Amino acid sequence: xxxxxxxxxxxxxxxxxxxxxxxxxxxxxxxxxxxxxxxxxxxxxxxxxxxxxxxxxxxxxxxxxxxxxxxxxxxxxxxxxxxxxxxxxxxxxxxxxxxxxxxxxxxxxxxxxxxxxxxxxxxxxxxxxxxxxxxxxxxxxxxxxxxxxxxxxxxxxxxxxxxxxxxxxxxxxxxxxxxxxxxxxxxxxxxxxxxxxxxxxxxxxxxxxxxxxxxxxxxxxxxxxxxxxxxxxxxxxxxxxxxxxxxxxxxxxxxxxxxxxxxxxxxxxxxxxxxxxxxxxxxxxxxxxxxxxxxxxxxxxxxxxxxxxxxxxxxxxxxxxxxxxxxxxxxxxxxxxxxxxxxxxxxxxxxxxxxxxxxxxxxxxxxxxxxxxxxxxxxxxxxxxxxxxxxxxxxxxxxxxxxxxxxxxxxxxxxxxxxxxxxxxxxx
Amino acid sequence: xxxxxxxxxxxxxxxxxxxxxxxxxxxxxxxxxxxxxxxxxxxxxxxxxxxxxxxxxxxxxxxxxxxxxxxxxxxxxxxxxxxxxxxxxxxxxxxxxxxxxxxxxxxxxxxxxxxxxxxxxxxxxxxxxxxxxxxxxxxxxxxxxxxxxxxxxxxxxxxxxxxxxxxxxxxxxxxxxxxxxxxxxxxxxxxxxxxxxxxxxxxxxxxxxxxxxxxxxxxxxxxxxxxxxxxxxxxxxxxxxxxxxxxxxxxxxxxxxxxxxxxxxxxxxxxxxxxxxxxxxxxxxxxxxxxxxxxxxxxxxxxxxxxxxxxxxxxxxxxxxxxxxxxxxxxxxxxxxxxxxxxxxxxxxxxxxxxxxxxxxxxxxxxxxxxxxxxxxxxxxxxxxxxxxxxxxxxxxxxxxxxxxxxxxxxxxxxxxx
Numbered sequence: 001x002x003x004x005x006x007x008x009x010x011x012x013x014x015x016x017x018x019x020x021x022x023x024x025x026x027x028x029x030x031x032x033x034x035x036x037x038x039x040x041x042x043x044x045x046x047x048x049x050x051x052x053x054x055x056x057x058x059x060x061x062x063x064x065x066x067x068x069x070x071x072x073x074x075x076x077x078x079x080x081x082x083x084x085x086x087x088x089x090x091x092x093x094x095x096x097x098x099x100x101x102x103x104x105x106x107x108x109x110x111x112x113x114x115x116x117x118x119x120x121x122x123x124x125x126x127x128x129x130x131x132x133x134x135x136x137x138x139x140x141x142x143x144x145x146x147x148x149x150x151x152x153x154x155x156x157x158x159x160x161x162x163x164x165x166x167x168x169x170x171x172x173x174x175x176x177x178x179x180x181x182x183x184x185x186x187x188x189x190x191x192x193x194x195x196x197x198x199x200x201x202x203x204x205x206x207x208x209x210x211x212x213x214x215x216x217x218x219x220x221x222x223x224x225x226x227x228x229x230x231x232x233x234x235x236x237x238x239x240x241x242x243x244x245x246x247x248x249x250x251x252x253x254x255x256x257x258x259x260x261x262x263x264x265x266x267x268x269x270x271x272x273x274x275x276x277x278x279x280x281x282x283x284x285x286x287x288x289x290x291x292x293x294x295x296x297x298x299x300x301x302x303x304x305x306x307x308x309x310x311x312x313x314x315x316x317x318x319x320x321x322x323x324x325x326x327x328x329x330x331x332x333x334x335x336x337x338x339x340x341x342x343x344x345x346x347x348x349x350x351x352x353x354x355x356x357x358x359x360x361x362x363x364x365x366x367x368x369x370x371x372x373x374x375x376x377x378x379x380x381x382x383x384x385x386x387x388x389x390x391x392x393x394x395x396x397x398x399x400x401x402x403x404x405x406x407x408x409x410x411x412x413x414x415x416x417x418x419x420x421x422x423x424x425x426x427x428x
Numbered sequence: 429x430x431x432x433x434x435x436x437x438x439x440x441x442x443x444x445x446x447x448x449x450x451x452x453x454x455x456x457x458x459x460x461x462x463x464x465x466x467x468x469x470x471x472x473x474x475x476x477x478x479x480x481x482x483x484x485x486x487x488x489x490x491x492x493x494x495x496x497x498x499x500x501x502x503x504x505x506x507x508x509x510x511x512x513x514x515x516x517x518x519x520x521x522x523x524x525x526x527x528x529x530x531x532x533x534x535x536x537x538x539x540x541x542x543x544x545x546x547x548x549x550x551x552x553x554x555x556x557x558x559x560x561x562x563x564x565x566x567x568x569x570x571x572x573x574x575x576x577x578x579x580x581x582x583x584x585x586x587x588x589x590x591x592x593x594x595x596x597x598x599x600x601x602x603x604x605x606x607x608x609x610x611x612x613x614x615x616x617x618x619x620x621x622x623x624x625x626x627x628x629x630x631x632x633x634x635x636x637x638x639x640x641x642x643x644x645x646x647x648x649x650x651x652x653x654x655x656x657x658x659x660x661x662x663x664x665x666x667x668x669x670x671x672x673x674x675x676x677x678x679x680x681x682x683x684x685x686x687x688x689x690x691x692x693x694x695x696x697x698x699x700x701x702x703x704x705x706x707x708x709x710x711x712x713x714x715x716x717x718x719x720x721x722x723x724x725x726x727x728x729x730x731x732x733x734x735x736x737x738x739x740x741x742x743x744x745x746x747x748x749x750x751x752x753x754x755x756x757x758x759x760x761x762x763x764x765x766x767x768x769x770x771x772x773x774x775x776x777x778x779x780x781x782x783x784x785x786x787x788x789x790x791x792x793x794x795x796x797x798x799x800x801x802x803x804x805x806x807x808x809x810x811x812x813x814x815x816x817x818x819x820x821x822x823x824x825x826x827x828x829x830x831x832x833x834x835x836x837x838x839x840x841x842x843x844x845x846x
Contacts, residue, residue, distance in 0.1 A: 053571045109545045109588040109609060112650065114570065117553065121561045131554030132645035139652040140659065148653035153544060153588075154610035154830050161710060169617045169708045169831055172609045174543070174589045182606060186621075193628035214574045215583040278539070278605040280596040283506060283584050292602065414584065415593025417605060 004427050005258040007272075008305035011192045014271040015426065017260050018091025018253030020083035021365045023352040024060035024246055027082055033369055036377045037399040041230030041351045043244050049210050056222040058229040059208045060246025060353030067206075073110050073150050075206030077159050079249035079358075080105070084164060084202055091253035091265060093198065094165075101198035101254075103166035104186040106179030107156045108207045108357045116147055156204065166200055176413030177319075179203060180250065180360025181421055185274040187254045197256045203361025204249035213245060219284065221321060233354075234381040235318035235347035236325050236394045243319040246353025250361035257427075267426040269368040272406065273304025279416030286327040292418050293331035293410075300408060300420035301335070308336035311343060311422075312404035313376055315367040317412045318347025319354055328410060329389050344402065346379040346395040360411035360419065367407040367423050376400045439627040443699035443840070444793040445692050446525025446685025448517040448637065451777045451787075452476075452487035452678060456520060461794050464776055466803040474776050476662055477643070483659035484652075486642040487678035487778030492516060497523075498598050507594060508547040508585040509679075514639030515594045517681025521635065522599055525685035526697060529600075533695070536603040538631040539592055540622060542614035542638035542782035543607045546586035548646045552577040591639065601635055608782075612743070613710070613831025614638070615785035620706045620833065622686050632691040637683030638782035651675060656747060656828060664806040665746045665772035669755065673748025675828060678778015682787035700793035701821075701837045702844075705729045708825075708833035718750060721832040722757040722824070726764070729822070729836050735765035739801060739818030741788045742772040745779045747828035754826045755810065768822075769814045775805040779828070788823035789835060795821060796839040 007013050021028065024042025025035040035042070042060045048070060051057035065082065067075045094100045120138040127134050149155060157170035175182040180203030187199035216222050223232040223242035234240040260267060277299065279292035286293060301308060317328055325347075333340045348366050349355075355362050370376055382396035406424045411417075449456060452475035453463040466472055477488040494512055497519030498504050507515065522528050527537070556573050584590050589607040596602055608614040608621075618636050625631040641647065651657055658674025668674055692699055707725035711717035740758060744751045761768045773791055774780075780787060795801050801818060804811035825833045 050571060053569070053575065107609070109543075109586075111545060111548075111586075112646075114556070117557060118561050121557045125562050131557065132550055132649060134557075135649050136645065136652055139649065139655065143655045144653040148650065148656070149829075151650060151653070152611060152829060154613055154827075157610060158710070158830050162712060169613050169620070169710055169833070170610075171617055171621075172614070174587075174607045174609055175605065176587065176589050186606070189625070189630060193624060193630055195624060210571065211574060211578075214571075214578055218575075218578055218580040219583065276604045278592075278596045278602040280600050280602050283590060283593055283597065413589070414587065415589045415605070416596045416602070417589065417593070 013257035014188050014191050014254050015257045015260050016252050016268045016271065016368060017255050017265040018087035019268060019365045019368060020086030020251040021362055022062060022079045022082045023248035023355065023362060024062055025352055028086055029369065036348065036351060036366065037375055039378050039380050039397060039399065041380060043229040043232055043353050045229055048208065054213065054217065055224045056213065056217050057226045058232060059244060061208050062206065062247040069115065071113055071150065072108060072207040072209060073155050075247065076107055076156050076204040079206055080156060080160055080202050080204035081163065083249040083251040084160065084200065087251040087253050093253060098165040099200055101166065101196045101200060102168045102190065103157060103161055103170040104183040104199060104201045105157045105160065105170060105172050106183040106203035106357045106361060107172050108205050109174055110151050110153055110155055112151050113209060164200065174357065175417040176415050177356055177359055178411040178413035178417035178419045179357040180362060181411035181419035183361060184252060184364055184421055185276065185419055188271050188274055191254060191256055197259045199254045200251065201254060201361065202251045203358035205355050205357040206247045207356065208245050208247055216245060223320065231381050233320045233350045235320040235350045235379050236386065236389065236392060237382050238384040238386040240320040240322060240325060242321050243349065243354040246355045248352060248355035248358045248362050250358060250365045252364055269371060270424040270426060272422040272424045273300050275300030275303055275420045277418055279418060284414050285323060290327055290331040290334060293327060294334045296418040296420050297331060297335040300422050304422035306406060309339050310406050311408050312402065313370055313407045314343055314345035315363050315407055315409040316345050316347045317410040318349050320349065324412065326388060329392060341391040342393060344376050344393045344395050346377055348377060350380045363409050364421065367409045370407060371404050371425055374401060374403050376402050440629060441689035442623050442626045442703045443687050443689050443692050444684055444701050444703060444789065445687045445697040445699050446521040447700065447790045447793060448521030448524060448681065448683035449787065449790050450513060450517045450681035452490060453777060454490050455492065457524065457794055461798065464802045465800055472776065472803045472805055481648060484648055484657050485662045485676055488643055489513065489679035503598050506581055506584060510546045510639055510641045511585055511591050511594050513641060513679065513681040514591045515598050517639060518595045518635060518637060518683045519599055521637065521683035521685050527685065531600060533633060534600045534602065537601050537633045537635055538604045539595060539601045539635045540618035541592040541607045542618045543588040543591050543609055544782055545588045547644050549582060550645060611781045611829065612784055612825055612827035615782045616708050616825040616831055616833040619785055619789060619835060620708050623703055623706050626686060626688050632688040634686045635683060636686055637786045639681045640679060640780035640783050642677035642679040642778055658746060664775035665744050665751065666806050666808040666810040668746040669748060669751035670808065673746055673751060675745050675747060675779045678780050680777055680780035680783045680787055682783040682790055684786055684789055699840055701796040702840050704836050704838045706833065706835040710831055713749065718826055718832050719753040719757045722754065722834065725834045729834055733820065736767060737818050738766045738768050739795065739821035740768040740770040741792050741821055741823045742770055743784045743788045743823065743825045744772045744774060745828040750826045750828055754824060769818060770811055771802045771805055785823065785825040792821040792823050792837045796837055
């Protein structure tokens with residue numbers, strides 16, 4: 001074992017050997033990268049359900065996978081499969097249906113949806129019972145096993161474990177909008193402690209449905225600039241007014257550098273480090289001092305063993321909410337110091353929307369592609385600098401060529417969830 | 429703080445140093461022990477609500493003064509029962525471990541919550557259903573109803589990871605915060621992950637647990653879709669399994685403080701027991717697969733174990749196939765040289781999905797620290813009385829749908845614990 005197989009703390013180096021991605025821009029790395037670097041947006045008017053009377057009527061839906069009937073778990077499964085198949089094929093690892101490691105899955109919490117509730121209610125149309133009593137009565141009359149399987153919390157993970165033959169218990173996790181980052185972090189930790197030498201990390205989210213849209217809208221989290229849809233997400237811009245819900249999935253195949261090298265796999269990038277610190281301030285707001293975010297970013301850099309000046313690009317959480325973008329940039333400046341003012345930072349979400357549970361995984365793929373292609377995707381709709389932020393290089397509106405050897409990707413979520421992951425290139 | 433994960437050669441011992449329990453039986457470790465060990469002087473009998481959710485019996489939560497653990501009324505108002513049960517019980521575990529308010533320790537404490545999600549607004553759901561189905565199918569506008577009736581804060585009370593979020597806010601646990609989902613296997617996986625992280629030096633102090641609110645029809649509905657619930661006069665776990673099978677839900681909160689022995693010793697914490705091993709896997713549940721998994725896991729776990737009497741705290745749910753295969757596995761232990769003394773604690777507390785495995789570990793740790801054991805909780809003959817208190821206890825987790833696992837706890841003699 002050569003020295004480069006271990007990191008600065010003597011742990012096995014973890015590398016990426018396969019990637020897959022689906023967003024509203026399309027299916028696969030190639031299509032997504034083409035549109036992302038052409039500053040295209042995937043945000044459209046919602047056609048999946050009636051948006052009559054709603055304040056926000058646009059989203060980044062994935063409607064091209066033909067999931068019928070739509071339900072959040074069914075679409076989450078379809079997108080996760082697309083991303084995982086692409087990643088496993090690229091990694092060329094294991095045999096079909098026999099992936100040689102565990103699954104770490106960021107997936108939205110499941111719950112029965114309105115079409116299913118209505119179906120059950122309709123089955124007992126003669127009943128004098130009301131509400132949940134009637135729904136329960138419908139269940140006693142007819143078994144709805146398929147429906148139960150789909151709406152268990154373990155549903156998406158079990159489906160993927162069956163299909164890809166991942167090893168051990170499939171881990172389904174939620175850290176809200178930080179989930180995708182957490183899935184990768186869990187994979188890294190499992191490999192570092194020697195539980196496994198490979199892991200399948202997936203983030204998926206297909207929850208653009210009526211109730212989810214209304215829920216986020218009631219929290220005043222969403223942009224209401226519906227026309228034109230592609231102009232709604234204005235991360236870091238002074239006129240930003242919230243995020244746009246979006247769907248997507250992404251997958252990384254992680255391995256020890258040693259094993260990947262031994263089998264001659266192409267190294268797509270290195271998982272250099274992860275940082276996390278929870279916020280105890282508020283359910284949806286960030287500590288005003290930014291300390292949990294600052295600790296998260298600092299821990300990630302320490303874990304990676306690099307300095308802020310080594311980071312060539314910040315892949316921001318950048319949700320385009322007034323609060324997130326301000327606190328994220330403030331925390332970065334505290335953690336990085338002056339060097340942050342000249343470090344490029346952009347938000348993929350300005351084009352693909354906020355893919356929620358999948359975001360950290362989707363943005364991991366784009367972070368790695370940024371280094372591989374020496375091209376930084378832009379922040380679109382960046383038209384009005386926010387004086388509160390001070391000097392910022394938001395890579396406005398146009399992709400930029402740049403030689404980037406390390407990226408930090410941030411993911412922050414409701415419930416005080418903060419995760420940062422540092423990606424790098426294969427060591428020379 | 430840096431931890432040198434992979435390079436520590438010796439695995440750290442993993443101790444359980446704090447227990448939080450809340451259920452139909454009462455509040456706190458000792459109350460549960462008294463109720464299940466027969467030490468309260470009365471016979472062991474479950475607490476049931478047979479009326480409010482008929483035909484489904486449930487084990488209702490004991491009356492709780494939430495303010496003793498969730499002091500700010502504003503915090504309490506943001507939560508529905510599921511999050512309250514969990515946040516309250518996490519507080520009990522931290523207090524039991526002597527960590528309440530110890531901000532330095534809590535700042536580096538790692539948390540995994542095994543979570544379902546919070547309560548829906550049943551009245552609003554009924555309103556939407558009434559106005560958008562049947563004769564009203566084309567009249568009602570669910571957009572308008574949802575817009576006007578959904579309370580903004582309810583979303584946060586429903587979100588799975590907001591149980592952990594509330595624990596951070598109320599109790600200041602902030603080292604790291606992860607939420608696992610997936611019914612029983614989420615509880616099992618979170619304990620396994622905590623065990624692995626502590627034993628390999630990635631963490632030295634963790635809070636693990638989950639909560640279940642049985643008294644909600646939206647949750648009963650999810651499990652009754654596949655006709656999984658027991659909808660008849662109450663019977664214990666093994667009796668139900670023999671009579672066609674079915675789940676009886678219990679309102680339960682179960683949290684554990686898990687800690688490396690070194691960390692516990694350094695702060696003078698008193699351990700209940702040592703978690704000496706854990707094993708887990710999944711299968712599609714074709715006939716016999718769950719039993720095969722358990723057999724394989726046991727062969728792994730029992731390497732180096734003293735043969736003879738083995739305490740078994742079974743997390744069996746009463747689901748027909750899962751419970752039958754677990755029983756077949758337990759009955760085969762004799763051939764491997766182990767005599768199981770089995771107690772299905774779900775007969776007393778009800779089934780609590782994500783919280784089931786943490787609750788089992790809590791009871792096992794209690795039994796080992798007291799040098800006592802639980803009374804038989806079942807009249808089917810599966811649960812023989814114990815001649816002596818076992819010094820090793822295995823906790824089983826066989827999910828009603830997916831996930832199989834075993835954990836082994838051993839007692840710490842007074843020398844080890846110092």
